[in-house]
Amino acid sequence: MLERFKVPEKDRVYVREEEVRPATEDIFRAMGLSDENAVLSADVLMTNDLRGVETHGVSNMLRSYVQRYRDGKMNPTPEIKIERETDTTAVLDGDGGLGLHVGPYAMNIAIEKAAEFGLGAVCVHNVGHMGGAGYHAMLALEHDMIGVSMTTSGSLSMLPTFGAEPRFGTNPIAYAAPADKMPPFVFDIGTTQIAGNKVRLIKRVGAEILPAWLASTDGSPIMEEGPLPDDYYMLPMGGTREQGSHKGYGFGAVIDILGSTLTGIGPGFIALTPGFHLMAYNIDAFTDSGKFKSDMDEFLQALADTPPAPGHERVVYAGLLEAEEVELRRSEGIPYHREVIDWFTTIESELGLDFSFIA
Amino acid sequence: MLERFKVPEKDRVYVREEEVRPATEDIFRAMGLSDENAVLSADVLMTNDLRGVETHGVSNMLRSYVQRYRDGKMNPTPEIKIERETDTTAVLDGDGGLGLHVGPYAMNIAIEKAAEFGLGAVCVHNVGHMGGAGYHAMLALEHDMIGVSMTTSGSLSMLPTFGAEPRFGTNPIAYAAPADKMPPFVFDIGTTQIAGNKVRLIKRVGAEILPAWLASTDGSPIMEEGPLPDDYYMLPMGGTREQGSHKGYGFGAVIDILGSTLTGIGPGFIALTPGFHLMAYNIDAFTDSGKFKSDMDEFLQALADTPPAPGHERVVYAGLLEAEEVELRRSEGIPYHREVIDWFTTIESELGLDFSFIA
Numbered sequence: 001m002l003e004r005f006k007v008p009e010k011d012r013v014y015v016r017e018e019e020v021r022p023a024t025e026d027i028f029r030a031m032g033l034s035d036e037n038a039v040l041s042a043d044v045l046m047t048n049d050l051r052g053v054e055t056h057g058v059s060n061m062l063r064s065y066v067q068r069y070r071d072g073k074m075n076p077t078p079e080i081k082i083e084r085e086t087d088t089t090a091v092l093d094g095d096g097g098l099g100l101h102v103g104p105y106a107m108n109i110a111i112e113k114a115a116e117f118g119l120g121a122v123c124v125h126n127v128g129h130m131g132g133a134g135y136h137a138m139l140a141l142e143h144d145m146i147g148v149s150m151t152t153s154g155s156l157s158m159l160p161t162f163g164a165e166p167r168f169g170t171n172p173i174a175y176a177a178p179a180d181k182m183p184p185f186v187f188d189i190g191t192t193q194i195a196g197n198k199v200r201l202i203k204r205v206g207a208e209i210l211p212a213w214l215a216s217t218d219g220s221p222i223m224e225e226g227p228l229p230d231d232y233y234m235l236p237m238g239g240t241r242e243q244g245s246h247k248g249y250g251f252g253a254v255i256d257i258l259g260s261t262l263t264g265i266g267p268g269f270i271a272l273t274p275g276f277h278l279m280a281y282n283i284d285a286f287t288d289s290g291k292f293k294s295d296m297d298e299f300l301q302a303l304a305d306t307p308p309a310p311g312h313e314r315v316v317y318a319g320l321l322e323a324e325e326v327e328l329r330r331s332e333g334i335p336y337h338r339e340v341i342d343w344f345t346t347i348e349s350e351l352g353l354d355f356s357f358i359a
Numbered sequence: 360m361l362e363r364f365k366v367p368e369k370d371r372v373y374v375r376e377e378e379v380r381p382a383t384e385d386i387f388r389a390m391g392l393s394d395e396n397a398v399l400s401a402d403v404l405m406t407n408d409l410r411g412v413e414t415h416g417v418s419n420m421l422r423s424y425v426q427r428y429r430d431g432k433m434n435p436t437p438e439i440k441i442e443r444e445t446d447t448t449a450v451l452d453g454d455g456g457l458g459l460h461v462g463p464y465a466m467n468i469a470i471e472k473a474a475e476f477g478l479g480a481v482c483v484h485n486v487g488h489m490g491g492a493g494y495h496a497m498l499a500l501e502h503d504m505i506g507v508s509m510t511t512s513g514s515l516s517m518l519p520t521f522g523a524e525p526r527f528g529t530n531p532i533a534y535a536a537p538a539d540k541m542p543p544f545v546f547d548i549g550t551t552q553i554a555g556n557k558v559r560l561i562k563r564v565g566a567e568i569l570p571a572w573l574a575s576t577d578g579s580p581i582m583e584e585g586p587l588p589d590d591y592y593m594l595p596m597g598g599t600r601e602q603g604s605h606k607g608y609g610f611g612a613v614i615d616i617l618g619s620t621l622t623g624i625g626p627g628f629i630a631l632t633p634g635f636h637l638m639a640y641n642i643d644a645f646t647d648s649g650k651f652k653s654d655m656d657e658f659l660q661a662l663a664d665t666p667p668a669p670g671h672e673r674v675v676y677a678g679l680l681e682a683e684e685v686e687l688r689r690s691e692g693i694p695y696h697r698e699v700i701d702w703f704t705t706i707e708s709e710l711g712l713d714f715s716f717i718a
Contacts, residue, residue: 086477088447089644118445119478123645146616160662162671167662175613185616187609193602210601219668237596237603242569243552244596248603250546250677253662254534257505257544257655264646267658285448286482287623296616299626303519303526303612309578312521318609 007054007337008205014333015341019357021046023344024058030351031069032076033101041065041100044131047138049334052325053188055197056132059204059340065098065129066347074098074128080105083264088117091263094127099151102127103136103276110280111143118285124276125263133174134188140176140280141184144289147176148279152259156269157234158192158252161245164219166233167269170196171255176319178283179296183323191251192234202228204337212239366413366696367564373692374700378716380405382703383417389710390428391435392460400424400459403490406497408693411684412547414556415491418563418699424457424488425706433457433487439464442623447476450622453486458510461486462495462635469639470502477644483635484622492533493547499535499639500543503648506535507638511618515628516593517551517611520604523578525592526628529555530614535678537642538655542682550610551593561587563696571598 021042028038049057068074078097082090090109094102106122113120130136133149140147153169160167172195174188190196194213202209211223214232221240222229237248256268260275283289306315329335341358348355380401387397408416427433437456441449449468453461465481472479489495492508499506512528519526531554533547549555553572561568570582573591580599581588596607615627619634642648665674688694700717707714 084645086641086644088477089641091645117476117478118447119480121478121640121645146621159668160665160674160676162667163665163674164668165665167665175609175616177616185612187613189606189609212602215668219666220670237606239602243571243598243602244607246677247548247596250534250548253544253676254536254546256658257534257536258640261651261654261658262505262640262642262645264650267654267661270657270661281480281617281621282445282448283621285445286443286450286480286621291623292620295620295626298629299615299620302626302629306519306522306526307524307578308521309518309523309574311579315519315522317519317612318605 006205007335011337012335013338013341014335015357016333017046017050017330020049020058020334023353023355023357024062026353027062027066027347027351030353031066034077037101040104041098044100044135047135048132050326050329051322052329053132053134053322055195055201059336060197060200061129061131063343068128078102088113088119088121090122092122092124094124096126096128098128099130099274099276103130103278104139106276107136107139107147107149107278107280110278111140111145114145114280114282115143118282119280121277121279123259123263125260125265125273127274127276129274130276132188133172134176134186136278137174137176137188138186141178144178144283146281146283149174150255150259150277152256152268152275154272154274156272157196158236159215159219159233161236161241161249168252168256170234171252173251173255177296178293179300180293182297182300183319185296185300185317186319186322191237191248191255193237193239193248196234199228204339212243365564366694370696371694372697372700373694374716375692376405376409376689379408379417379693382712382714382716383421385712386421386425386706386710389712390425393436396460399463400457403459403494406494407491409685409688410681411688412491412493412681414554414560418695419556419559420488420490422702427487437461447472447478447480449481451481451483453483455485455487457487458489458633458635462489462637463498465635466495466498466506466508466637466639469637470499470504473504473639473641474502477641478639480636480638482618482622484619484624484632486633486635488633489635491547492531493535493545495637496533496535496547497543497545500537503537503642505640505642508533509614509618509636511615511627511634513631513633515631516555517595518574518578518592520595520600520608527611527615529593530611532610532614536655537652538659539652541656541659542678544655544659544676545678545681550596550607550614552596552598552607555593558587571602
């Protein structure tokens with residue numbers, strides 16, 4: 001993550017994972033989730049927080065989930081239905097449940113199918129926020145599988161290249177591939193130029209936007225560095241056409257097709273309801289998974305050993321910094337903005353809960 | 360395609376597809392390919408030329424294929440072997456054949472598996488150049504399937520973000536999804552900031568490079584517009600870290616993993632031999648394909664109807680301009696650089712062939 005997104009040191013409160021996790025589980029239970037789904041949903045947020053993906057940890061997301069449950073916009077006890085199924089595929093109606101636990105449910109079906117037939121792909125509609133694509137793709141890792149995860153959005157923010165009206169959400173995509181000794185490859189991105197939740201972080205930490213990160217509401221890319229404007233649209237990955245925004249726009253469309261249109265709910269962004277696409281590749285269906293994982297060790301080590309360009313200390317690969325951050329945060333605690341701790345204090349009192357890290 | 364890549368008007372020679380196609384087939388036959396594979400290989404190049412994808416048409420590629428056959432570096436009569444196979448997957452040894460015909464062979468296996476089981480994915484190693492990823496993904500369309508195609512490279516050009524030594528090729532990826540009445544969605548990109556063959560086009564048409572398109576050989580992005588330097592590396596899609604080059608780098612790694620490492624030949628770029636990953640999704644395994652295609656019509660029409668930003672005439676989607684170009688080039692002919700025609704004249708004489716469009 002770029003330095004500008006980090007919580008400023010003066011505002012940081014370090015809390016240990018073991019304290020935030022049960023509090024987060026308690027909040028989900030108080031919203032009406034089953035114990036199993038509360039534990040699972042908290043695990044998604046805590047995994048993101050430990051990995052340093054604070055865009056999708058408790059800071060940015062938990063509050064909005066609580067709000068949606070309270071507003072009756074999300075179903076705490078969904079009955080997931082299989083609408084169509086083949087040996088390798090399924091389409092699920094998520095019954096309005098939160099993606100944090102509906103996603104793993106769907107991914108596990110994909111993994112079971114891949115275990116039997118080599119590949120598995122499951123689409124979900126009528127489902128709430130996924131809570132970051134990476135977690136769901138990573139579920140494949142312990143099964144010696146490659147996981148893929150993507151989600152469309154219930155709101156439109158991304159302009160197509162040359163467009164003046166948004167057509168997609170930030171439509172994220174993640175791939176996870178296992179290694180043996182090295183931290184796994186976990187690639188998890190939004191197909192907009194910057195992730196949607198990064199904009200919230202920019203607001204919270206008072207950072208500035210860089211050229212070609214966002215567009216004015218007439219569709220023109222904002223080409224000066226400066227403060228976050230009140231009104232803006234997201235640009236596709238690449239920013240401008242000259243810098244390849246048609247590629248980000250195209251990936252956004254791919255995810256709209258695979259995540260939404262393929263579920264049968266209607267044409268992608270026009271149907272305007274989040275849809276998931278989750279996939280698992282059984283590595284042993286292609287090659288020996290033991291050899292694959294030791295090849296991945298060599299592959300990832302060689303990437304990390306790439307000599308750096310002037311002005312840079314090292315080269316990393318997707319998932320490496322996140323694995324290092326887990327080590328660090330397990331020992332030092334997770335740095336939250338003090339304003340997040342204030343929210344926990346308020347919600348603790350509102351819900352009549354008792355959090356160990358709140359005085 | 361950006362204007363700077365087009366053949367300058369003064370250098371254009373228009374030739375009808377019906378004339379170039381048999382000449383191209385003749386050249387492949389003269390290289391020793393079977394009639395079927397010569398026709399198929401020419402179809403890949405002609406489809407690219409008709410669609411305006413001149414980076415992968417006869418201009419850029421045919422000469423180098425001829426050279427590789429003449430140098431004994433490619434096998435004109437490969438015996439493709441299946442190394443591992445499951446219901447939904449296969450890994451093929453391409454026996455050193457050209458990807459233009461080995462790719463469709465592999466894609467058709469993926470399509471057959473998807474027809475029976477819902478999904479199919481086939482990897483190929485020991486294979487020559489794919490000739491553009493789009494063609495192979497598009498083979499799924501007429502089967503009411505979504506096609507995916509990716510290939511790694513036999514040479515290293517792309518720097519990882521912050522790196523000073525190249526680790527990947529241009530590692531392209533394509534997705535094709537059918538519609539009913541609208542031209543299909545065909546998204547086909549390199550994961551470098553600009554496609555490898557675009558650099559050859561820049562040379563041929565004497566264009567300049569834009570900032571953050573390429574890097575100096577020490578790994579620093581070249582941030583000024585100017586002429587193509589003699590030595591350079593490719594930057595990942597995004598260009599600089601601030602503009603998201605870690606996303607292009609990550610996609611490059613995904614394609615190295617799925618296209619090479621997953622075939623069992625060794626760790627991606629370290630094994631340094633091109634590998635393909637071809638996949639088909641049977642739409643009916645997810646939802647009714649008739650509804651899907653009419654939903655796609657609505658989806659694609661809505662993208663094309665997006666109001667444009669100031670300074671732009673229209674919004675397009677991946678595959679639309681290419682479909683329009685096919686109409687235009689079928690009626691007007693394909694605009695080749697006169698230097699390409701000179702090459703056809705030379706090769707006609709060298710191989711003792713007789714091309715209708717050469718005086």
